[in-house]
Amino acid sequence: MKTTTTECDVLVIGSGMGGLRASIEARRAGLKTLLVEKSILTRASASIYAGALVARVPPDYLVKMGLAEPGMNFEASIEDSFQYFVREGARTGGSNFTANQRIAMTVACEMQTRAEELRDFGVEDIYAQRWLGPPAVYGTHMMLPLLAHARKIGVKTRIMTMITDFIRQDGEIVGAVGFDLRKKQFVTFRASSIVMATGSCGQIYERSYAPIRMTGDGLAMACRAGATLTDMEMMGFDNWGVALDGVPQYWIPGSVARTRGVLRNAQGEAFFLKYAQEHRVAGKGATLSLDDNLSRRYGRPFIELVPHLIKASMTEILEGRGKNNAVFLDLTKVPKDLWNVDSKGIFTQNLLRGFNLQEHPLPVAPICIGDFKGGGVRIDERGRTDVPGLFAAGDVSPGSSLLYALVTGVMAGRSATQRAHATAVPELTSESREWTEDQAAALETILSRTPSHLGDPGSIKSRIKGIMWKSAGPLRDRQGLQRGLEGLKAVEEEAIPNLSASGSYRKLREAMEAINMVMSGQSIVSSSQYRTESRGYNQRLDYPDRDDTNWLRNTTLTRAGDAAMTVASEPVDLVFMKPEGYEERAT
């Protein structure tokens, strides 16, 4: 087998916003920087799906639809932004007060400077709102200039190269191993610092809107290397995924459709109206009139309704009042002109391939959207993980938004630079060299194993997605989660040992993704099992209430050596802000 070794000061994995920004930071400090990507540059990332950092001011149509979020624009004050991040959570990690407040504060303070700085890298309109057309090109106005700048200043790039594991020596990360899909060879990297910007694991669910390469590779690798994962149960869902045979699982973005339509079950009942009354969701001044938009109808900002909408829809589906695992979004009464007012409506109509919204209600169901989640590899406000030498930026760490990826990209890149200046590129000990050879041998085994139905990477991935959606989807309970753990264990014990790439390096990438998905899945299920309350995206049927007395805590996952993962929790450091009415628990 052929293995090549490459040496650099800072190794950056992943070419989304976090990775690109970190590599620019390291390179402009004069370091030898290598950016490695398992697909082609920027294309496997969620950043390319992101149309804007945040708005300069909330756009008019969002305000009118009740979708504008206070604190989430560049005109907002630091304290408004910070409070928004902590309350809402998912953008900078955690959910409803479980965010790391130091990171939230860093993002709030830095966001404007770091966004303005993008102009130096050739991004022309940093406040552009690009929400037209297909999501896969939303982010190009930002990502392509950044990539061009990184190249210009001398960041070296290596595409179609998948990193499979980090090399750990004396408790520190000193390099990484992987394989090159094009040159068909195994590779070893040695570096003083490694920044992982590998994205989240949105593809772990059957119903998912995340880009296909979002398989949680970084989460699994970091966990195997001894880093701590935190709040993994906070995987984000939204209520508005199209669930129609023959069209993509498309997430309807913030168009009029979401706010003016009426959710109905198979019997035609407007079930959310009933749910809102039963669960006292409706706020002051709710009109409860189906002619109004959602915010006016229920007297609350749209963003606060989302978890309830998901819960209500899932309940209808689970209790058999849906059809083909979906409920219906009735747009027949919404004027066509209004439906298309923000142009996303047109794009969705194109995707519906002739389905007539004016005549039939559209089948929709909750869907996992990669862009909202609150968990990941634990980092501090400087982008450092628990393991020396390993830094993380963007969606792989808790939090997800282009803005978060930008700021953590700078932080992780700067910390990695600091370390690389102080530490020479480490030599591998004979023990480490042996370990890397073992890793290459393991890859070789998967590559050359006789193909079997059980070991086909594609079918294993679908199996994991099915298990995860059923057990740790938008609504969870004790039995379901237990079945999920058992299902994943069965995959790990029966299918993974038979994994076969049939000699193809592309399939080897699928195979490694499947292994990483099992691990990310286990971390989500066991953290969710551990958090015995409902908060943010962890909605437990058996513990339906938010419990600030016992659960203002972050769940943590660690794994020592080859042992199983251990789940624990620690109190959130409420360093800047406490929830209203919060009293410290006597310890």
Place this chain on the structure above:
Amino acid sequence: MKWTAGKITYAYDEEQCTCGAALCVEACAQSVLDANEETDKMEIVNTVQCIFCKLCEEICPTKAISIQGALTLDDVVHERDW
């Protein structure tokens, strides 16, 4: 090979697919395309998931695939008044 979905028309000329690098497969965020390991040519495996982003068309160095037609703003919007 030519086919339509709604208002969109696809055309794929397998003989022109010669780059051997399957760039289109990597560009596709929706798993619509796959690479045939033996012939090194692109295969369309899952048209259902296509979101008409046209990245495959854009990235293809030999112009083997083209995607045309979609509803536009003018097709559907007469007024933009709230």
